[in-house]
Amino acid sequence: MNSNNRLQKLRQKFAEKELDGILISQPENRYYLSGFNGSAGFLLITSSEAMLATDFRYTEQAAVQAPGYSIFRTTGSLPEWFPGLMGDLKLHSLGFESEQVPFSLYQELSVILSKEYPAVRLVPINGVVESLRAVKEPEEIKFITQAVKISDDAFNYIAETIDAGISEKELAWEIEKYMRDQGSQSLPFDIIVASGPEAAMPHHRPGSRIIKSGDTVLIDMGAKVNEYTSDLTRTICPGKRSNKAFKKIYDIVLKAQLAAIEGIKAGMTGAEADSLARNVIAEADHGNAFGHSLGHGIGLVTHEKPVLGLKSTEILTNGMVFTVEPGIYISGWGGVRIEDTVVMENGKLKVLSRARKL
16 A cells, blocks of 8 residues: 555645645545554644554554554543644644534534634545545555455356245355355445345345245345455346346346446546436336436445436546446336446446356
8 A cells, every 4th residue: 555645645635625634534534545444543644744543452553554654542532632643733724524523523623622722723624535535546456356356256156056945135145155255354235135026126135035936136245355345236037937027127227237338438427427328228218217326436435436326527537446337126026237346447447347147
């Protein structure tokens, strides 16, 4: 991890945001900027200082994982240690992650600063580090690709062995066991297995329903390698019984996904990318059955920048990794979603997912 390069990029944002420093508390942002993956801590970053504040449990770990940072040991409550962290820094404005910081923490910080550093103004910031995370470095793409392979292999294994008579919960557990055996860390999200009419719910939780021959079965899974995640969805129809309705809907969704993968180019907005698949589904008279965005960024968390949706103005650029996942969901029948993880390279998409499709 090149934390110095990431810090440099962050510091370049200071003038734009009128900041003298920034306080980072969001876990993934903290890890991205420092390499420290403990469960508690803050980063205080100025134009010349990089400090990591954490408690006794993590000080040794922090020193190893974040060698470019000064480690500050916290003791007691925030009012007891935060002034010591600030020291004699000559700050006038301190950014904080307003979408992540609880109101109670904001109140505490405000009281401390008003008493100890009345010249310091708290400045709410949104998405500054997240925008840096949206463009992946080669090492990040390597880890995501490794996670993608694990989920690919898990699906291919399950597709060969799944049969009618197993419950949704049992199938989800088989997938999780396989991915953990193949080296995945704790899973980035709960596996979705939705069968029959349950597949009309895009984020259905696996239940005790027994999968029947000819059922639509939607499976959404992800693995994690070195903190980086994958996201994969496939929809299958196990058993020998023919299901013409499934094949018809599946073909529409697949056509929409392939149109998006072929058509998305660097410089497009997320909304323009979304429309490539949405138009195909609308032309097939199922526009109202595709109710979610086409895709989302993927990295340290499953859903991050960029967003590929109806109103997204985010510009897609080289180095971004995101999903392409159109779907059709019909109440009382079921649903079909096909999702691949892709990376933007040389102005066009490279598909990382290799799990089989129909």
